[in-house]
Amino acid sequence: MEVIARAPGKIILSGEHAVVHGTTAVASSINLTTSVSLRFSDDGDEILKLELKDMGLEFSWPIGRIREALPGFDSPDPSTPKSCSLESHRSIACLIEDQAIPEAKVALSSGVSAFLWLYTCIHGYKSATVTITSELPLGSGLGSSAAFCVALSGALHALSSRSGLDYSQQGWLMFGENELELVNKWAFEGEKLIHGKPSGIDNTVSTYGNMIKFRSGELTRLKSNLHLKMLITNTKVGRNTKALVAGVSERTLRHPDAMASVFSAVDSISKELSAIIQMPVTDDVSITEKEEKVEELMEMNQGLLQCMGVSHSSIETVLRTTLKYKLSSKLTGAGGGGCVLTLLPTLLSNVLVDKVVAELESCGFQCFIAEIGGNGLEVCFGGSS
Structure with missing residues (x-):
């Protein structure tokens, strides 16, 4: 057996x-x-x-x-x-x-x-x-x-x-x-x-x-009702998760009020995101609207992660590259390297995806396309x- x-x-x-x-x-x-x-x-x-x-x-x-x-x-x-x-x-x-x-x-x-x-x-x-x-x-x-x-x-x-x-x-x-x-x-x-x-x-x-x-x-x-597709870019930059977590905690001690506002904003983003992905999807217009909202939330979350000090030059390279193609990205996980998510909207052409992937891979990154949920x-x- x-x-x-x-x-x-x-x-x-x-x-x-x-x-x-x-x-x-x-x-x-x-x-x-x-x-x-x-x-x-x-x-x-x-x-x-x-x-x-x-x-x-x-x-x-x-x-x-x-x-x-x-x-x-x-x-x-x-x-x-x-x-x-x-x-x-x-x-x-x-x-x-x-x-x-x-x-x-x-x-x-x-x-x-x-x-x-x-x-x-x-x-x-x-x-x-x-x-x-x-x-x-x-x-x-x-x-x-x-x-x-x-x-x-x-x-x-x-x-x-x-x-x-x-x-x-x-x-x-x-x-x-x-x-x-x-x-x-x-x-x-x-x-x-x-x-x-x-x-x-x-x-x-x-x-x-x-x-x-x-x-x-x-x-x-x-239970997700929205079938999202992501480009996952592995920067291949190793990171020390414990050190990154400690760095955010130290920044919080130095700027308690500012960081409390940052964390509160992230909380709102997560709650709104979880509501969007559970909403019924009725047609292509509904899917596009929801994808656009998810893109905006990803961009906001990335900005707040930068406020926390966990971005990295390799992550910023991915962000700049995908932004050229009007795509929204954010780091995922600890930051300081690791992987970056880029939402691939349903109506996006495969030709454009290929161009983005080729440009990212020319920087030495590794790309995967994955369905989520x-x-x-x-x-x-x-x-x-």
């Missing part, structure tokens, strides 16, 4: 940084995904293999070595998500050291840690081959780690006795509400191993798809799709 699970990345449509200071933010799934294929071994090999196809890396551990490092999982309980203890974390670190990960790829260690913990907690000491492929660039703010954790948790759960899925069905299937909630909790445990203290936003968007509104830890799932986690059995 083989299962393939895929989970989408995410973008922040509005409210990044301000959300740390109590305002509303809106996040959406995108139709760029990470896929996890899981196949249990029946050839007597007592080995757990992890293949990272896009990077040409493969890791393997004898099952006996995993049992020795992480004892007590002979009868795993997939219905109860578990946090990784400090002791288990150390044991997993030893398992990863065995693999001698190349220096240039050492950042992958936290993802491999999440894999070992989730796999052992849910399936114990079974032999298997797990293969990862992804359309999402790593470390660019598009939720690649959350998509990995959700797809992995989904694949693991699909082959557990509690999945509730019909193995004989063809094509992509979706879990029920209770199963999705469980997968999301497991994925959050994986995210904790990768990021330390994640908000839970990325894995929730990836699990359920569509859009969510969040404020002060409360997440509300939204689509499906969350999906699985299929036996390699059918």
Whole structure:
């Protein structure tokens, strides 16, 4: 039996940084995904293999070595998500050291840690081959780690006795509400191993798809009636999210009244945006009007992010380039590099899109075109799709 699970990345449509200071933010799934294929071994090999196809890396551990490092999982309980203890974390670190990960790829260690913990907690000491492929660039703010954790948790759960899925069905299937909630909790445990203290936003968007509104830890799932398309430009400039968040906090201490007004304006933008995307769409005129409003809100949000001090010369280059073509853009995520969103209106010609992409790529950037607000986690059995 083989299962393939895929989970989408995410973008922040509005409210990044301000959300740390109590305002509303809106996040959406995108139709760029990470896929996890899981196949249990029946050839007597007592080995757990992890293949990272896009990077040409493969890791393997004898099952006996995993049992020795992480004892007590002979009868795993997939219905109860578990946090990784400090002791288990150390044991997993030893398992990863065995693999001698190349220096240039050492950042992958936290993802491999999440894999070992989730796999052992849910399936114990079974032999298997797990293969990862992804359309999402790593470390660019598009939720690649959350998509990995959700797809992995989904694949693991699909082959557990509690999945509730019909193995004989063809094509992509979706879990029920209770199963999705469980997968999301497991994925959050994986995210904790990768990021330390994640908000839970990325894995929730990836699990359920569509859009969510969040404020002060409360997440509300939204149903979008507006099918937006975005050009996502990856500046390929790495950034330190913690330092950027700290920088906004320091600016807030220096200018409390001004920054309170900035955060209040962002809150209004997020609320208006979430209302627009949930309104019924009646005709092409209605779609164009709503897209124009979304463009204006994106421009305003970008201006406020610049007020917070989280833009970057690479982001400004993208903004200038897209503005030449009368397109609206904003950074998404932490800023300081990372990715920029540009709304592609429904009536925009493909010729113009090609010109914009060509100009951005000539600057050394990487471009993706993505639809937003689509499906969350999906699985299929036996390699059918």
